[in-house]
Amino acid sequence: MTxxxxxxxxxxxxxxxxxxxxMEPTAEPRFSAIAELAALxxxxxxxxxxxVGAERQYFKGRVGITETGMDRWLGFCSHVIMDRRLLEVPDTLADPRFRDDPVVTGExxxxxxxxxxxxxxxxxxxGTVCVMDHMPRRLSTAQRRALASLSTCAADLLQLHHYARQSEQVITRLAEVEELKHGFLRTVNHELRTPLTSIGSYLQIIQEGGLDAxxxxxxxDVIERNSDRIRGLVDELLLLSSLSARTASYVPARLDLTTLAxxxxxxxxxxxxxxxxxxxxxxxAHVAVWGDAGRLHHALAQLLDNAIKFTPPGGAITVTVLGEPTPSLEVRDTGIGISAGDLPYVLDDFYRAPEAEEQAVGGTGVGLPIVNKIALMHGGSVHVDxxxxxGTCVRLVLPIPSTDSATAR
Incomplete structure (x- = not known):
């Protein structure tokens, strides 16, 4: 085979x-219609x-052929791919390029x-839009022109299918975002309403008087704790917003990740x-990084906060700082864990895994997204297993400080 x-x-x-x-071997009706029109x-x-793929040809539409594809190097289409123009072979047995090809000597x-x-x-x-016959012949000028037009239609149809799939993905993503928005609003409503209700109740009791000192x-003290809870929630939402908009302050310096952790x-x-x-x-002993101490402190605190919230009493949390191969920090817990289906989404804004909802674990779904955005701000990354x-292991990876960055301040 050549x-x-x-x-x-x-x-x-x-x-x-x-x-x-x-690259789908299954014939599709619209492509088959193009093949039928070409044959007619x-x-x-x-x-x-x-x-024409890397190793095989995929028949998107076919007439008079039962196979859904074949080896790339069989037949004639690879020549069309190379020449980028219409190829006509009036008599394959008279053409030394093709007379020994299996599709010529056999079925x-x-x-x-x-x-x-x-x-x-x-x-x-x-690929190609092509026609074949069992006897030698030639196409007319009009037929060649029609074949070229049909190949353009096939290219347009491939592009339209691509746009349709993209549209479906966008629609699906918009529906997911809408659901996240409603879930976020429900969560924030609960997270705000609970402390506000508590504050209102205690203030009313205090105002009624008759309490000892x-x-x-x-x-x-209860009112103060609930006020701090509301303030913390608002601060987190504002921080997430500024990180997303890339307006959050970033003042990097050389620092020791071990000391910070x-x-x-x-x-x-x-x-x-x-x-x-x-x-x-x-x-x-020491793991040098180039970063904003305040931002990294917040990210590490957020990881520990998550580990504590999602680990039942009697469990364990281990924080490990590593210097090789790159500076990183791992927070590993023995908590409730995250299902494989939810892992791809845990860094998305406001996403809360079903386990958190089922076990009534507080939170708004902004913790890991904030950590991820802080990591990206530093040129690093977050990995969740x-x-x-x-349990869960979250690893925050930071870049090795360069000589230039280390001496910049």
Whole structure:
């Protein structure tokens, strides 16, 4: 079997075919209609709309052919791909390029071939619209022109199918965003209404009077905690907004990730103990990073807050700072975990996994998105691994500080 030379734009051509979703062996009615029209106009018993992939040809439409595809190097279409113009072979047995080809010497015994290139909007030859016959012959000028027009129709149809799939994806995503918005509004309503109701109730009791000083102080402490809760929620939403708009301040400097993580853990230890959780800190001596200390402090605090919220009493949280191969920090817990179906969405704004809703774990779905945006601000990334019922590991990876950045301040 002869393998003809590859076109110079082969890599881009294959990528274009994949992007358009054209490598499907199943015949489609509209492409089959193009093949039928080609066969009718050219008065040929066989016609194809063929997409030529890296190794195979995919028949999107066919007439007089039962196969859904074949090896790329069989037949004539690879020549069309190379020449980028209509190819007509009046008598295949008289043409040394094709007389020994299996489709000529065996089924379907092709003696005549004419194929026009299917060219995408970006100029890549994706395949052909071709007609074949069992006897030698030639096309008329009008038939050649019609075959070329049908190849243009096939290219347009491939593009329209691509746009249709994109539209479906956009519609699906818009529906998901709408659901996220409603879920966010429900969550925020609950997160705000609960402390506000508590504040209103305690204020009313205090205003009615008759409380001793100790009780009144306790009630005021409750009001203060709920006020802090509301303030924290508003601050998080404002921070998420500024990070999304890229207007959040960013003042980087050389700092030690180990020292920063130890400080965050020290502040969080008491809360972990109150929740009957074991908090362990592990690190190398010094891990240098280039970043905004305030932003990174907030990101680490957010990761610990999530670990505490989603880990039942008696569980464990381990914070590990690593310097190799790149600076990173891992927060691993033995909490409720996240299902595989939810993992791709946990970095999306306002997304809350069903497990959080089912177990009534508080939150608005902005914690991990904030961490992710802070990581991106630093040129880093966030990776989440989780197993339901076993726990979650969130890894914040930061770039190695360059010599230039280290001496910039």
């Amino acid at each position: 393998q003809w030379p590859l076109p110079s734009d082969e890599a881009g051509r294959i990528q274009e075919i994949e992007t358009l979703g054209a 106009i050219c008065q040929a018993p066989m016609a194809l709309v063929s997409i 379907p015994y092709v003696r005549f071939y004419a194929g026009a290139p299917v060219i995408s909007d970006r100029g890549y030859v994706l 100790t009780t009144e102080r306790k009630f005021l 130890r400080q965050v853990c020290s502040v969080t230890t008491a809360r972990a103990w109150d929740s009957n959780l074991t908090l362990t800190f592990r690190s190398q 989780s197993t339901p019922g076993e």
